[in-house]
Amino acid sequence: MLWDALTLQLGYNATLVAIGASLLGVSAGVTGTFLFLRKRALVSDAISHATLPGVCLAFMVMVLLGGDGRNLLALLAGSALSAWVGLLCLNWLTRHTRLAEDAAIGAVLSVFFGFGIVLLTIIQTMGMGRQAGLEGFLLGSTAGMLWADAVIIALGGAATLALVMLIRRPMTIVAFDPDYAAAQGMAVHRIDLAMMGLVMAVTVVGLKIVGLILIVAMLIIPPVTARFWSERAEHVVLLSGLAGGMSGYVGAALSAMAPNLPTGPIIVLLAFGLFLLSILFAPVRGVLAALLRHFRFQRRVHIRQGLLAMAQGQKIYEPLTRRLLQRAGLIRADGVATEAGKARAAKALRDEKRWEIVRADQAHEAVAALYNGLRDIETVLTPDQIAEIDRRIGAPKEVPA
Amino acid sequence: MSGAEFVPLSLTPMLIGTFAAIACALPGNFLVLRKQALIGDAISHVVLPGIVVAFLLTGTISTWPMMLGAAGAAILAVVMIEAVRRLGQIEAGAAMGVVFTTMFAGGVLLLEQTDTSTVHLDVEHALYGNLESLIWLDASGWASLLDPVALAGLPPELPRIAVTLIAVCLFIWVLWRPLKISTFDEGFARTMGIRTGALSLALVITAAVAAVAAFDAVGSIIVIAMFICPPAAARMMTNRLEVQIGWSVLFATLSAILGYVLAGYGPLWLGAADAVSAAGMIATVSGVTLAVCAVLGPCRHRVGAQTSA
Numbered sequence: 035m036l037w038d039a040l041t042l043q044l045g046y047n048a049t050l051v052a053i054g055a056s057l058l059g060v061s062a063g064v065t066g067t068f069l070f071l072r073k074r075a076l077v078s079d080a081i082s083h084a085t086l087p088g089v090c091l092a093f094m095v096m097v098l099l100g101g102d103g104r105n106l107l108a109l110l111a112g113s114a115l116s117a118w119v120g121l122l123c124l125n126w127l128t129r130h131t132r133l134a135e136d137a138a139i140g141a142v143l144s145v146f147f148g149f150g151i152v153l154l155t156i157i158q159t160m161g162m163g164r165q166a167g168l169e170g171f172l173l174g175s176t177a178g179m180l181w182a183d184a185v186i187i188a189l190g191g192a193a194t195l196a197l198v199m200l201i202r203r204p205m206t207i208v209a210f211d212p213d214y215a216a217a218q219g220m221a222v223h224r225i226d227l228a229m230m231g232l233v234m235a236v237t238v239v240g241l242k243i244v245g246l247i248l249i250v251a252m253l254i255i256p257p258v259t260a261r262f263w264s265e266r267a268e269h270v271v272l273l274s275g276l277a278g279g280m281s282g283y284v285g286a287a288l289s290a291m292a293p294n295l296p297t298g299p300i301i302v303l304l305a306f307g308l309f310l311l312s313i314l315f316a317p318v319r320g321v322l323a324a325l326l327r328h329f330r331f332q333r334r335v336h337i338r339q340g341l342l343a344m345a346q347g348q349k350i351y352e353p354l355t356r357r358l359l360q361r362a363g364l365i366r367a368d369g370v371a372t373e374a375g376k377a378r379a380a381k382a383l384r385d386e387k388r389w390e391i392v393r394a395d396q397a398h399e400a401v402a403a404l405y406n407g408l409r410d411i412e413t414v415l416t417p418d419q420i421a422e423i424d425r426r427i428g429a430p431k432e433v434p435a
Numbered sequence: 436m437s438g439a440e441f442v443p444l445s446l447t448p449m450l451i452g453t454f455a456a457i458a459c460a461l462p463g464n465f466l467v468l469r470k471q472a473l474i475g476d477a478i479s480h481v482v483l484p485g486i487v488v489a490f491l492l493t494g495t496i497s498t499w500p501m502m503l504g505a506a507g508a509a510i511l512a513v514v515m516i517e518a519v520r521r522l523g524q525i526e527a528g529a530a531m532g533v534v535f536t537t538m539f540a541g542g543v544l545l546l547e548q549t550d551t552s553t554v555h556l557d558v559e560h561a562l563y564g565n566l567e568s569l570i571w572l573d574a575s576g577w578a579s580l581l582d583p584v585a586l587a588g589l590p591p592e593l594p595r596i597a598v599t600l601i602a603v604c605l606f607i608w609v610l611w612r613p614l615k616i617s618t619f620d621e622g623f624a625r626t627m628g629i630r631t632g633a634l635s636l637a638l639v640i641t642a643a644v645a646a647v648a649a650f651d652a653v654g655s656i657i658v659i660a661m662f663i664c665p666p667a668a669a670r671m672m673t674n675r676l677e678v679q680i681g682w683s684v685l686f687a688t689l690s691a692i693l694g695y696v697l698a699g700y701g702p703l704w705l706g707a708a709d710a711v712s713a714a715g716m717i718a719t720v721s722g723v724t725l726a727v728c729a730v731l732g733p734c735r736h737r738v739g740a741q742t743s744a
Contacts, residue, residue, distance in 0.1 A: 075529040076473055131729050132737040136528070137472040137667045141725055144476075144660035148718020151656060152698070152711045159702075159709035173543055247480070248543075251536030258529050294547045302540035309533060313523045321522050 040287050048290035050184040051176045055243050055301060056283035057191035059252060062236045063278025064198050066253035067260065067271045068229050071209035076139050077124065077230060078253040082237045082246045083143035084120025085113035086150025089171050089241070090157055097160065106183050109171075110190075110238050117234045120146050125227070174245030174298040176286070183242055190239035194232055205229050206267050243286075244298035251302040252278060259309040262316035281305040333358055334408050338382065340364070344371050345383035385411050388423050443574040448566045449695050451593050452657070452717060455649035456687035458600040459661035461607055462642040464680050467666040468618050473528070474513070474639055475662030477535040478646045479655035481512040484542030485647075491549060498591065502647055509643035512538055513636070564654025566695070566713040569593070592652040599648035606641045610634065615676055653714050660718035661687055668725040671732025690721035 069075055092112025096105060120142050127138035154168065198205075208215045208225045216222050233253060240249040260273035285301030314321050332354075340355040341364070350356055350369065359365045364375030371379060388411050393402040401414050411420065459475070466472050482505040489504025490496065512534055520530040573579065573588030580586070607614065617624035617631045624631050646658045669682035694717030699710045729735055 070526075070529055073526050073528065075526070075532050079473075079476065079532065127729060131671060131735045133667055133670065133729075134467075134470045134472070136470055137467045137663055137670075140472045140476055140659060140663035141667055141722065144656060144663060144718050145722025145725070148656045148660055148715040148722070151715030152719055155710075155712040155715065156702075159711075248536060248540055250532060251540060254529055254532035254536065258523070258525055258533055261525070262523065296543060296547050299540035299544040299547075302536060303544065306533070306537040306540075313519070319524065324522075 036288075036291065040284070045290075047176075047179060048287070050179050050181065051243070051290065051297060052283055052286040054179070054184050054187040054191075055176075055286035055297065056279045057188050058236070058240050058243055059256070059278035059280070059282025059301070059305075060275045061191040061194045061198070061278075062240060062249070062252040063256035063260070063274040063276070064195060064271055065229075065232045065236050066278075067257040067267075067274045068198070068202075068205045068209055069233055069253060070257035070261070071206070071267065071270075072226070072229065074135070075254045075257075076136070076250075077121075078233050078237065079250045080124055080139040080143040080146075081117050081121060081230065081234050082249050083150075084146040085117045085237060085241060085246050086147055086171070087153055088112035088114065088116025088119075089168060090150055090153035091116065093157060093168055094153070094160070106180075106186055106242065110186065110241065113171075113241060114234060114238045116146065117237060118231070121227075121230050121234060125230075170245070171241050172245050172247060173296065174241070174243050174248065176243055176289070176297045179242065187239050187242060190235065194235045194239065197235075198232055201225070201228060202271070210267070244301060248298040248302050251305060252282075255302070255305040255309050256281070259305070259312045262312040262319045265318075277305065277308050281308060337362065337364075338408055341375075341379045341382035342386060344375060345379035384424075384427070387427050388420065391423050391426060442576055442579060443571050445695070445699065446574075447571040447590055447593055448569045448713065449692055451569055451590070451596055451652045452566055452691040452695050452713065453688050454593075454596040454600045455653050455657060456661045456665070456691040456717070456721075457684050458596065458603050458645040459642075459649050459658055460665040460683045460687035461603050461680065462638060462645055463662040464666040464669070464676070464683050465607075465614060465618055465638055466642060466662060467670060468676075469635075469638075471639070472663050472667075473531060475642060475646060476659050477512055477516065477531050478509045478643050479650060479658045480535040481508045481538040481542075482647060482650050482655060484508050484538045484545065487542050487545045487549070491545065498595070498651065502651060505647040505650065506643060508538065509647060510640065513639050513643070564650070564652060564657065564714050566653050566657075567699070567710065569652065596648050596652055599645055603641055603645050606637070610637070614638065618676075653717075656718050657714045660721050661690070664718075664721035664725045665690065668721075668728040668732070671728040671735040674734055686721065686724050690717050690724060694718070694720040 066075070066078070069078060089109050089112055092109050095112075096102070096108055124135075124138050124142045127133050127141065128135045133141070157168065204215070204220055204225050205228070207218070208220065208222055208229075212222050215225070236253065237246070237249050240252060244252060256274040256278035257270065259277045260270045263273055264270050281301050281304040285304045286297055288304075289295040289297040289300045312320065315323075317323055336352070336355040336358050340350055340352075340359045343350050343355075344359075344365070350359070350365075356365065356369065359375065360367060363372060364378055365371050389405055392398045392411070392415070393405055395402075404414050415423075463472070463475065466474060485505035485508025486501045487504075488508070489500040492504075493500040515534045515538075516527070516530050519525060519533055520527055523530070525533075569590045569592055571579075571585075571589055573585040575585070613624065613629045613634055616627065617629055617634055621631050624634075642662070646655075646662070649658050649661070665683040665686035666679070668686050669679045672682045673679050695713050697720065698713040698716035701716075702709060702711055
């Protein structure tokens with residue numbers, strides 16, 4: 035069953051939805067990355083909520099003109115228009131009043147959404163129950179997706195993707211360093227608006243599949259996921275597109291397997307699953323990697339302190355230090371240093387003395403700044419320099435047993 | 436309009452709307468100043484999974500389990516946002532976006548998976564509430580306000596939101612000084628021995644409680660709008676926190692009453708037959724208030740952007 039779903043053998047509608055969802059996932063992931071890098075991820079929340087009044091208005095206009103009000107293209111055009119108005123309001127509020135961006139986002143999203151709900155109730159009273167299609171825009175509805183709808187979504191997604199690829203350079207520069215971009219003569223404000231415009235396009239395209247509330251997740255979660263795996267913007271963009279596309283495809287396939295599995299939420303939960311894997315297991319930024327790093331560091335500190343204590347003939351009481359030293363073969367079970375332990379301890383003490391001289395010497399200022407109690411002196415000084423320092427310390431003395 | 440019509444049909448929804456609006460606007464003042472305005476947005480989204488889980492556990496639509504579920508979800512969301520932010524070193528906004536959308540998706544999925552055909556529990560209801568249905572059928576006129584028999588028939592949402600409002604007022608009144616200091620200068624507050632972390636969490640929990648109680652009566656749109664719009668509009672009117680809170684309460688009340696009236700009677704005046712969504716209209720009115728203040732408010736500019744008193 036799962037295999038059938040993943041290989042698109044569950045019928046015409048399921049295939050359409052799966053293709054549409056994966057295209058949407060890719061373009062949302064790619065576009066969302068720039069938004070995330072610009073630290074404005076939640077602007078997408080405002081944009082998506084601001085589409086509702088436009089959808090309703092477009093529907094009302096179509097009904098008033100005698101149509102049945104279900105033309106997807108017209109509905110999407112309406113939603114794009116009101117999202118654009120919302121975006122301009124948001125920009126105006128942050129640029130010309132004292133409101134911070136988060137307050138402006140919240141104001142725009144709640145007011146536009148509230149107004150949309152008012153329009154929705156007006157449509158309900160216009161009668162004939164035809165608004166059923168509109169409520170689908172809240173959470174997405176893929177059940178009745180037509181070939182024409184799929185084509186619109188596919189074309190919209192592809193066009194957005196192409197535009198993103200065209201202006202990815204300026205968007206990356208603005209995301210990382212707006213001041214530098216301005217100094218280069220770029221119109222930062224306009225590039226920002228273009229970025230938001232692309233986000234809006236993705237939102238509008240995604241309305242049909244995942245709905246206006248969950249499209250936010252598709253714009254935010256894949257970029258955050260991808261960020262764990264790379265420090266390079268291009269790679270993050272690619273990985274984010276991949277994560278979005280994969281969750282879109284698999285999510286749509288899964289939701290086709292059984293009734294009561296709405297597409298939008300499944301896609302979002304899959305994307306979150308990828309996020310969870312990444313935050314836990316990503317190589318450098320992941321939680322597991324951070325824990326391992328922490329333990330490795332702790333081990334080095336304990337061994338170093340243990341060696342210094344041994345060199346000065348002090349007894350070691352700290353259980354973790356004893357365990358680590360014993361495992362490294364530096365002390366015996368009764369706490370007495372082994373031959374290797376004695377040698378290492380003497381070396382540690384000598385290194386400490388060398389560092390002391392280096393740090394007292396103005397000539398070694400740059401090197402001294404690297405001292406952190408753990409760094410091996412061989413990694414920062416040449417053998418000649420170390421030999422010079424050793425001449426000042428004098429010959430090695432015997433380590434007390 | 437006669438009392439015989441107004442009291443049973445409009446008085447209680449209006450009062451509930453107003454109380455809910457004020458209960459949200461009060462903590463909203465601090466959230467807006469602390470640049471945490473969107474925590475209200477996040478909370479109102481995660482309320483849905485909370486009530487769905489509560490329904491699954493208890494099998495009934497009773498108030499207390501639902502409120503507890505919603506509050507639990509709100510606190511879980513706050514903890515998760517903080518965890519994602521710290522563990523993943525992710526910017527707060529994105530962390531919030533990851534958590535609340537996922538929890539909302541989970542709520543929708545659970546809702547679709549369970550058989551809720553016998554009870555009134557759906558996403559639309561969660562989004563825009565049913566303020567209009569909170570009528571007081573036992574009332575017959577203004578005299579019913581003194582009639583204990585009729586008072587017993589008040590919709591239970593009214594005392595609940597009133598108690599919440601009092602609790603929110605108490606919280607702000609008791610912790611006024613530390614709240615004010617830590618909002619404007621967190622570092623100074625810490626040197627004075629104020630535990631800013633705990634205070635910040637307490638503020639968010641208060642906001643969550645207000646959101647859950649208001650959500651129960653009026654749906655999540657009003658909650659988000661009232662957390663942000665009245666305080667934001669009030670921010671344009673003054674530079675003093677005390678005055679700002681006064682303005683925000685005024686704006687919240689105005690939005691609630693005007694919104695309800697416009698939704699209930701506006702379409703009738705225009706010749707239409709049916710009322711429109713009161714929750715949506717209240718949010719719209721609050722948006723209009725904010726727009727007016729943003730264009731005309733005496734303190735609308737950033738300090739430094741323009742020399743003003």
